[in-house]
Amino acid sequence: xxxxxxxxxxxxxxxxxxxxxxxxxxxxxxxxxxxxxxxxxxxxxxxxxxxxxxxxxxxxxxxxxxxxxxxxxxxxxxxxxxxxxxxxxxxxxxxxxxxxxxxxxxxxxxxxxxxxxxxxxxxxxxxxxxxxxxxxxxxxxxxxxxxxxxxxxxxxxxxxxxxxxxxxxxxxxxxxxxxxxxxxxxxxxxxxxxxxxxxxxxxxxxxxxxxxxxxxxxxxxxxxxxxxxxxxxxxxxxxxxxxxxxxxxxxxxxxxxxxxxxxxxxxxxxxxxxxxxxxxxxxxxxxxxxxxxxxxxxxxxxxxxxxxxxxxxxxxxxxxxxxxxxxxxxxxxxxxxxxxxxxxxxxxxxxxxxxxxxxxxxxxxxxxxxxxxxxxxxxxxxxxxxxxxxxxxxxxxxxxxxxxxxxxxxxxxxxxxxxxxxxxxxxxx
Amino acid sequence: xxxxxxxxxxxxxxxxxxxxxxxxxxxxxxxxxxxxxxxxxxxxxxxxxxxxxxxxxxxxxxxxxxxxxxxxxxxxxxxxxxxxxxxxxxxxxxxxxxxxxxxxxxxxxxxxxxxxxxxxxxxxxxxxxxxxxxxxxxxxxxxxxxxxxxxxxxxxxxxxxxxxxxxxxxxxxxxxxxxxxxxxxxxxxxxxxxxxxxxxxxxxxxxxxxxxxxxxxxxxxxxxxxxxxxxxxxxxxxxxxxxxxxxxxxxxxxxxxxxxxxxxxxxxxxxxxxxxxxxxxxxxxxxxxxxxxxxxxxxxxx
Numbered sequence: 001x002x003x004x005x006x007x008x009x010x011x012x013x014x015x016x017x018x019x020x021x022x023x024x025x026x027x028x029x030x031x032x033x034x035x036x037x038x039x040x041x042x043x044x045x046x047x048x049x050x051x052x053x054x055x056x057x058x059x060x061x062x063x064x065x066x067x068x069x070x071x072x073x074x075x076x077x078x079x080x081x082x083x084x085x086x087x088x089x090x091x092x093x094x095x096x097x098x099x100x101x102x103x104x105x106x107x108x109x110x111x112x113x114x115x116x117x118x119x120x121x122x123x124x125x126x127x128x129x130x131x132x133x134x135x136x137x138x139x140x141x142x143x144x145x146x147x148x149x150x151x152x153x154x155x156x157x158x159x160x161x162x163x164x165x166x167x168x169x170x171x172x173x174x175x176x177x178x179x180x181x182x183x184x185x186x187x188x189x190x191x192x193x194x195x196x197x198x199x200x201x202x203x204x205x206x207x208x209x210x211x212x213x214x215x216x217x218x219x220x221x222x223x224x225x226x227x228x229x230x231x232x233x234x235x236x237x238x239x240x241x242x243x244x245x246x247x248x249x250x251x252x253x254x255x256x257x258x259x260x261x262x263x264x265x266x267x268x269x270x271x272x273x274x275x276x277x278x279x280x281x282x283x284x285x286x287x288x289x290x291x292x293x294x295x296x297x298x299x300x301x302x303x304x305x306x307x308x309x310x311x312x313x314x315x316x317x318x319x320x321x322x323x324x325x326x327x328x329x330x331x332x333x334x335x336x337x338x339x340x341x342x343x344x345x346x347x348x349x350x351x352x353x354x355x356x357x358x359x360x361x362x363x364x365x366x367x368x369x370x371x372x373x374x375x376x377x378x379x380x381x382x383x384x385x386x387x388x389x390x391x392x393x394x395x396x397x398x399x400x401x402x403x404x405x406x407x408x409x410x411x412x413x414x415x416x417x418x419x420x421x422x423x424x425x426x427x428x429x
Numbered sequence: 430x431x432x433x434x435x436x437x438x439x440x441x442x443x444x445x446x447x448x449x450x451x452x453x454x455x456x457x458x459x460x461x462x463x464x465x466x467x468x469x470x471x472x473x474x475x476x477x478x479x480x481x482x483x484x485x486x487x488x489x490x491x492x493x494x495x496x497x498x499x500x501x502x503x504x505x506x507x508x509x510x511x512x513x514x515x516x517x518x519x520x521x522x523x524x525x526x527x528x529x530x531x532x533x534x535x536x537x538x539x540x541x542x543x544x545x546x547x548x549x550x551x552x553x554x555x556x557x558x559x560x561x562x563x564x565x566x567x568x569x570x571x572x573x574x575x576x577x578x579x580x581x582x583x584x585x586x587x588x589x590x591x592x593x594x595x596x597x598x599x600x601x602x603x604x605x606x607x608x609x610x611x612x613x614x615x616x617x618x619x620x621x622x623x624x625x626x627x628x629x630x631x632x633x634x635x636x637x638x639x640x641x642x643x644x645x646x647x648x649x650x651x652x653x654x655x656x657x658x659x660x661x662x663x664x665x666x667x668x669x670x671x672x673x674x675x676x677x678x679x680x681x682x683x684x685x686x687x688x689x690x691x692x693x694x695x696x697x698x699x700x701x702x703x704x705x706x707x708x709x710x711x712x713x714x715x716x717x718x719x720x721x722x723x724x725x726x727x728x729x730x731x
Contacts, residue, residue, distance in 0.1 A: 006527070006531055224483065225509070226531070227483045229531035230531055
């Protein structure tokens, strides 16, 4: 045990000294902070979009114009004195769009009251539809008012006719009562996705540290020196423990910074904290299971990657063998959306019982949340799989670390795993 | 009876169909310098790895420092493998201390000893430097110090001289003699016979997994017929034309000749004197190389 601890200690200290550790620590708060700050800043600094209107109806623009200053900060009407029916006018405006004097321009059809025919929106950027939607609503409002007036319909009647049927979302609680949907429910619904993504990044990058580390020790030729003092199993256990400490340090920093940022950044930006995230701290289904699933997921993939690391002599070889595992890891990402929509559906239930996916899928289902027996059964299955994976990894590690030359074929690795300890014929160098 | 640091009894190890070590038996007396000699692939490394319980024998027994189970005394052994390296990003004192801690020293004790050792062996300035900044010779020295920090009773060095320049070879020899003076048993392997000849009290000759001979160096050397060493200038082809010479090791400027039984050195000298310039003519015990070639019975690339 003492030796395992010594190995773990060294592993942890060495990782803490690397740049990538500190990048790992700061990247998440940085991204989170920026994702809050940047849109706010962008919104503040956004240049007002200039636009022009060719009014072929002759009255709509004049009717709308008094309403324009309300949104003047975002969209600014550029007055162009062009004859709307002159073919040259469009050409002239196209040029202005190209020269970026205006962002876009509208053509209003000759008789919008009769039909919208001939109305156009012209721009270089068709993905940003804010301007089109805003101006469209404004014009529609005025045109509808004219139509109602023309048909001599009572305004109140018109409004009543146009009022849509809206379904108010209500949530059926555990007690069997209907309840209003709160912001908290929204968080409950979507927070698991964020956690799954974080979990995925954490498991993937941190178990990969173990892989690079093991390959490095092999290519550095230090492994045999170590084996003269510790047994292969002690070495492997030490490495896995050391990197687990590194990983826990990183996610602890993430969780800590998450609270700090949620609390302070919106206020710093001048906006009050509108969303209450305290749900995430209160309900163990999030943070506790996040840490637990990180550890379990890490152990499972660590066992695989330490085995791969042990049989490879260069990172390139290791990356080739990593391929199938990467593909395996991507599946829970693909399943993320469907599971979020239906956390207790059959896809979610099925994937929960496949050990490599269990941590991600169960985290994903936190909104459900899954029944207690599912937690117990999937976790038990996962722990058994981890035990088997570690046992197999130890056998591969024991033989692999002393191998030089070409990495073994999968069939050879399987033979090592199946043979009893000490009887496997290592290829000679 | 001599007290033995290591005893091997009919130890065998195979890798698949390949017998790397074939029924090797030997005994290493305490406090001696013991050389494992043989060409590349002879089974030296495999044998040493079994002593270090990095590999396990298929058959036979290994007794290290009086224990049947070598793992029980792992912390009293020091091992320098042939393939060795250091963590590039660790400082020299840190890595030497780490090796000590892995052998069971307390953190404090390991740190203190690491600094002492590095200072004592002239690496004091490098204590706080990272290993990646060391030259190859210094790296080797740091590695050997790493095997000494826990004051092992038995030190095993696998090819400690390979790839070193003469100055660094001297450094390593110095370290080995230092260990002997402190009463430690040292086993080292090499395929360079000359080094073993200078250092060893005992040797083991091994080829293709089999023991060829072992024993005290003096006994091994006096065992066979004496040889003649000739330092010369001229065409070495003349040796081939000489009668009654059973073997020739010609290195261009120096040749070692073994005579057939009953042949006289006088006759040999007479036959050579007009054909090449002789700078030295000497009869003496055969070199280890010669002994090895005789024992293996034929040409080797050793």
